[in-house]
Amino acid sequence: MGIALIITLIVLGFLLLLLELLVLPGIGVAAVGGFALLGIAVWQTYAQYGNVAGGWTLAGVVVASFVLIWFALRAKTWNRAALKSEIDGKADGQPDVPIHVGDTGVTVSRLAPSGKALINNDYFEVRTFGELIDPNQQVEVVKIEFRTIYVKPINT
Numbered sequence: 001m002g003i004a005l006i007i008t009l010i011v012l013g014f015l016l017l018l019l020e021l022l023v024l025p026g027i028g029v030a031a032v033g034g035f036a037l038l039g040i041a042v043w044q045t046y047a048q049y050g051n052v053a054g055g056w057t058l059a060g061v062v063v064a065s066f067v068l069i070w071f072a073l074r075a076k077t078w079n080r081a082a083l084k085s086e087i088d089g090k091a092d093g094q095p096d097v098p099i100h101v102g103d104t105g106v107t108v109s110r111l112a113p114s115g116k117a118l119i120n121n122d123y124f125e126v127r128t129f130g131e132l133i134d135p136n137q138q139v140e141v142v143k144i145e146f147r148t149i150y151v152k153p154i155n156t
Contacts, residue, residue, distance in 0.1 A: 006041045006048075010061060013037035014068065021072060098122060103141045104154065107133055117151060126151045 016034030024030050038061055046054030098120060105119030107126075111133040117126045119141065126139070126149045133139065133153050143150035 003049075006045055006057070009037045009041035009044075010057075010064075013041065014064065018068070099124070099141055099144070099149065101141050101144060105139055105141075105151075107135050107137045107139055110135055111139075111151070117149075119149075124149055128152065 013034045013036075016030045016037065020028070020030035020034065042054060042058050042061060045057040099122075103119055105117045105124075107115060107117045108123065109115040111117070111126065111128050111131070113130055113132065114125065114127040115133075116123055117139055118124075119126075119139075126141075128151060131153060133151075138154040139151040140154050141149060142152050
């Protein structure tokens with residue numbers, strides 16, 4: 001294994017680590033591959049060129065790693081990659097629902113315990129308090145809480 005191949009392994013190892021840091025965070029495959037390539041490069045330097053060259057290669061890889069970490073942790077590095085847009089929209093606490101407590105309707109699907117109902121000529125996702133209600137049954141709105149409409153069957 002020549003010196004060019006050892007240098008190539010080191011460069012590829014650092015590129016995989018950089019790829020893991022910036023593009024594929026959390027997966028770990030590129031980081032494991034990067035560390036493996038760096039380890040193989042140092043090992044082959046020891047095996048091919050002896051302890052002095054292996055020691056210098058190991059020291060160079062460690063120093064280069066600290067330099068890359070230092071550059072990665074600088075604020076300017078992340079400012080270039082960070083998303084700077086802000087979301088200034090707000091969600092409504094209580095939406096305007098065109099139905100009220102006491103309105104009646106017909107179930108369109110089975111409520112087990114949630115499903116669809118036709119109330120005031122509009123379809124709504126409704127929920128029961130645990131009852132199972134079959135389709136085409138009369139229901140009454142008993143509670144509206146945020147975006148959830150609670151109904152109960154009308155006993156006829």
